[in-house]
Amino acid sequence: MKTVDEGIYADESFRDSLATIGEDGKRKWIYPKKPKGTFTNYRKIFGYSLFILFLVMPFLRINDEPVLLLNVIERHFSILGVVFWPQDFHLFLLAMITFILFVVVFTVIYGRIFCGWACPQTIFMELLFRPIEYWIEGDYKQQKALNDAPLSTTKFIKKSTKHITFFSLSFLISNVFLMYIMGTEAWLEMVTDNPFLHTSGLLLMLLFTAVFYGVYARFREQVCTAVCPYGRLQGVLLDKDSIVVAYDYVRGEPRGKINKWEKEPSTGDCVDCKLCIHVCPTGIDIRNGVQMECINCTACIDVCDEVMEKVHRPTGLIRYASENGIAKNMPFRWTKRVIAYSVVLFVLLSVITTLLATRPDIETSILRTPGMLYQEKAPGIYTNLYNIKIVNKTKKSFPLQFKLENKKGTIQAVGQFPTAESKSITDGALFIELAQEELKGLKTDVIVGVYRGDEKIEEIKTSFVGPAQY
Ligand code: SF4
Numbered sequence: 001m002k003t004v005d006e007g008i009y010a011d012e013s014f015r016d017s018l019a020t021i022g023e024d025g026k027r028k029w030i031y032p033k034k035p036k037g038t039f040t041n042y043r044k045i046f047g048y049s050l051f052i053l054f055l056v057m058p059f060l061r062i063n064d065e066p067v068l069l070l071n072v073i074e075r076h077f078s079i080l081g082v083v084f085w086p087q088d089f090h091l092f093l094l095a096m097i098t099f100i101l102f103v104v105v106f107t108v109i110y111g112r113i114f115c116g117w118a119c120p121q122t123i124f125m126e127l128l129f130r131p132i133e134y135w136i137e138g139d140y141k142q143q144k145a146l147n148d149a150p151l152s153t154t155k156f157i158k159k160s161t162k163h164i165t166f167f168s169l170s171f172l173i174s175n176v177f178l179m180y181i182m183g184t185e186a187w188l189e190m191v192t193d194n195p196f197l198h199t200s201g202l203l204l205m206l207l208f209t210a211v212f213y214g215v216y217a218r219f220r221e222q223v224c225t226a227v228c229p230y231g232r233l234q235g236v237l238l239d240k241d242s243i244v245v246a247y248d249y250v251r252g253e254p255r256g257k258i259n260k261w262e263k264e265p266s267t268g269d270c271v272d273c274k275l276c277i278h279v280c281p282t283g284i285d286i287r288n289g290v291q292m293e294c295i296n297c298t299a300c301i302d303v304c305d306e307v308m309e310k311v312h313r314p315t316g317l318i319r320y321a322s323e324n325g326i327a328k329n330m331p332f333r334w335t336k337r338v339i340a341y342s343v344v345l346f347v348l349l350s351v352i353t354t355l356l357a358t359r360p361d362i363e364t365s366i367l368r369t370p371g372m373l374y375q376e377k378a379p380g381i382y383t384n385l386y387n388i389k390i391v392n393k394t395k396k397s398f399p400l401q402f403k404l405e406n407k408k409g410t411i412q413a414v415g416q417f418p419t420a421e422s423k424s425i426t427d428g429a430l431f432i433e434l435a436q437e438e439l440k441g442l443k444t445d446v447i448v449g450v451y452r453g454d455e456k457i458e459e460i461k462t463s464f465v466g467p468a469q470y
């Protein structure tokens with residue numbers, strides 16, 4: 001029995017170059033055959049559902065907060081209705097690390113299933129832009145013939161129709177993308193208001209449109225094979241137990257055409273029709289084994305199953321399987337690596353859940369104003385000036401009161417005590433006034449209670465500077 005290490009993949013020279021780059025270093029344009037079959041149908045259902053979700057999600061709210069908002073400009077983030085503030089950066093970072101670890105665990109077990117089924121690049125390219133191309137220009141052979149043909153009225157109409165449609169779709173995607181960054185309200189204001197008041201936002205919209213158009217009209221599979229960091233990581237994430245789209249070389253080799261005069265077939269199940277190569281959007285031959293370029297799109301599974309049905313052989317010559325599953329017929333098993341990753345993931349999830357559940361809605365900081373010492377207001381009476389900052393993460397505004405908790409003295413606002421505005425950071429200043437007998441040397445610990453009406457929200461410890469006592 002041949003394995004990847006000793007058998008059919010002994011010649012690994014195909015890994016030295018990308019399938020989409022010719023020997024002269026120029027781009028080889030891929031004309032993938034239109035896929036059809038069971039997996040393609042399931043992917044369409046799943047992919048179009050995700051696309052609809054992508055379109056409507058900016059308008060969905062949980063607790064009045066966007067389901068997903070990544071406003072990097074104003075540093076306002078909302079994930080599943082949970083709002084993250086700059087003060088919550090540690091939580092956001094932890095959430096990102098947890099997400100990355102989840103992707104790692106998922107990849108170690110299920111390979112690049114995300115790429116084929118849920119990656120926006122694959123969904124947009126294979127389920128939106130590519131079908132439009134098939135619809136306007138025909139299947140792969142017609143597309144190649146059209147590209148090779150000299151300019152004619154038909155070619156001009158087809159090409160311009162395609163590119164106008166691509167640009168319009170890119171414009172739509174760009175606008176939805178902006179809604180995730182700036183929020184739907186700000187987006188609506190930008191597109192309905194005087195454009196000269198929103199030049200940077202509108203320029204960003206055009207830039208995104210140009211990038212999306214460039215990616216889906218020209219750059220295409222190069223995103224997966226040359227840019228995407230997740231694709232690059234596959235080499236270290238996958239092992240021989242990972243489930244990937246794989247060719248069953250045990251069954252398939254030696255490949256060859258069917259000789260109907262042979263009583264006992266001298267070849268394996270692969271009839272070497274090469275349709276799995278023709279259908280591949282990254283232009284690779286899955287029969288060479290697991291490759292970095294494979295985005296697990298399942299198109300080769302469908303086309304090979306169709307061939308197997310035609311030649312009356314069992315389907316599944318290309319299927320979801322692990323290297324150990326094919327070479328040694330081993331079922332999936334939890335390896336030590338998967339268990340270790342899962343334990344870390346569970347710990348991270350527990351930590352983040354606890355931190356989120358105990359996260360305060362209001363956070364106050366009271367710090368002595370830098371560069372200011374004490375003032376002697378009257379003989380034996382001293383004051384310190386403090387800056388206060390209140391982060392109110394709730395949807396209600398309310399006035400605040402401050403009281404000294406461990407000392408006899410007074411707190412006076414500079415102006416008025418501030419109102420903690422909803423979902424905002426409020427600044428203010430106050431004086432603390434203490435008598436000489438309350439002081440303990442140069443620095444005295446002071447505890448300030450922060451009140452919403454009669455309700456104490458939190459206690460803040462700060463220090464009071466007084467004259468040295470001898
Ligand atoms: S589609 Fe199936 S039978 Fe045809 S070349 Fe590929 S693996 Fe072999």
Ligand code: SF4
Nearest residue numbers: 280294295297298300
């Ligand atoms: S090898 Fe198969 S699954 Fe991988 S990208 Fe090509 S067609 Fe898709």
